[in-house]
Amino acid sequence: ELKVEQNPLFLSMQEGKNYTIYCNYSTTSDRLYWYRQDPGKSLESLFVLLSNGAVKQEGRLMASLDTKARLSTLHITAAVHDLSATYFCAVDYAGGTSYGKLTFGQGTILTVHP
Amino acid sequence: KAGVTQTPRYLIKTRGQQVTLSCSPISGHRSVSWYQQTPGQGLQFLFEYFSETQRNKGNFPGRFSGRQFSNSRSEMNVSTLELGDSALYLCASSRSRGTADTQYFGPGTRLTVL
Numbered sequence: 364e365l366k367v368e369q370n371p372l373f374l375s376m377q378e379g380k381n382y383t384i385y386c387n388y389s390t391t392s393d394r395l396y397w398y399r400q401d402p403g404k405s406l407e408s409l410f411v412l413l414s415n416g417a418v419k420q421e422g423r424l425m426a427s428l429d430t431k432a433r434l435s436t437l438h439i440t441a442a443v444h445d446l447s448a449t450y451f452c453a454v455d456y457a458g459g460t461s462y463g464k465l466t467f468g469q470g471t472i473l474t475v476h477p
Numbered sequence: 478k479a480g481v482t483q484t485p486r487y488l489i490k491t492r493g494q495q496v497t498l499s500c501s502p503i504s505g506h507r508s509v510s511w512y513q514q515t516p517g518q519g520l521q522f523l524f525e526y527f528s529e530t531q532r533n534k535g536n537f538p539g540r541f542s543g544r545q546f547s548n549s550r551s552e553m554n555v556s557t558l559e560l561g562d563s564a565l566y567l568c569a570s571s572r573s574r575g576t577a578d579t580q581y582f583g584p585g586t587r588l589t590v591l
Contacts, residue, residue, distance in 0.1 A: 398582075
């Protein structure tokens, strides 16, 4: 059974600081996603990582994927209050029959303080 | 381009009743997946439909069912509602079932079972 674990689950940051969220998954996967969820809202797609060594950046967020270590990171640079949200990683195990079935991590609740 | 739409947005039911939730995918998207989000269990996959056929199913009881129509719109049904079915139900659509197809989420239907 595919398992996805994130850490930390809670992250309180000061504005201007850097931090990293980690996402480990248990079996080979073709795709890893990062999503953002604001309170009471739906999931917003941030990044899709498709291959080993993939790195994507958008603003203050950068995501990377190491398929050998089964590890993805979401790095936050110079955090601002607007980044406060819950961040989820999700894996789509492409075992031939599992397209369309995302397995999510527990989510990391990020709070950025002034 | 319009996003994924879900109706209704909020629903209050009592135990034992049944409920039908609707999802309209992004135009041109043919795959629709459903997820349940609760504070205790997080985000869990329910099922995925593509070309009017259920392609994947999560570990939920038979009370949870769904279908997809020829225009890719999807419905899910929950019969004999239980208190534990209270959750945010999210629908996601993707263009197809290929490696590079991101799932885009709708706003969700918040179901409360009394």
